[in-house]
Amino acid sequence: MPYTTSPQECPTQALSGPVLNQWRWDFTSDRSNVIITFDPGDKCSLEFIKPTDVRNLGFDIVVNDETYQNYLVAILSLDEGKGIEDLKAYNMQHDRKNIMPPPWSTIEGIEIVQPMSRTLHFVQAVSSPVYFVCLVQGPDAQRIIEEFDGIDISGY
DSSP states (O other): OOOSSOOOOOOOOSSOOOOOOHHHHHHHHHHOSEEEEEETTTEEEEEEOOOOSSSEEEEEEEEOOOSSSEEEEEEEEEOTTOOHHHHHHHHHHTTTOOOSOOTTEEEEEEEEEOSSEEEEEEEEOSSSOEEEEEEEEOSSOEEEEEEEEEEOOSOO
């Protein structure tokens, strides 16, 4: 008896995240202290993996989204007496569209990555704690989507 419909293929996942080969997975899992993940719907999460043993902070940026042209992670240190609530209040005061850091902060690092990517980065922090900020850019938007509380860097 002939088929009346064509055979169905297995559905593909709408957004399958970046895949690492075993060498890269071993390298990344051994050296990452933090994983920052961008997901659809303007979501950004931070997973603390392990403390640093030196001033070098290793972090993976995973982008499981293709809404924007660029995904940014800024790493800031804040002046003494300032904390996450100050950072969030400053960004809300500027409608979260101000991508300039507060005047009472120091940029420790900025990384810009592409949609649907996974990248390993290192920064040598000069102070502790450091604060991570997730931003997106394009095509018409440029804004902060999340700020994370300070992570202590050993060696201080």
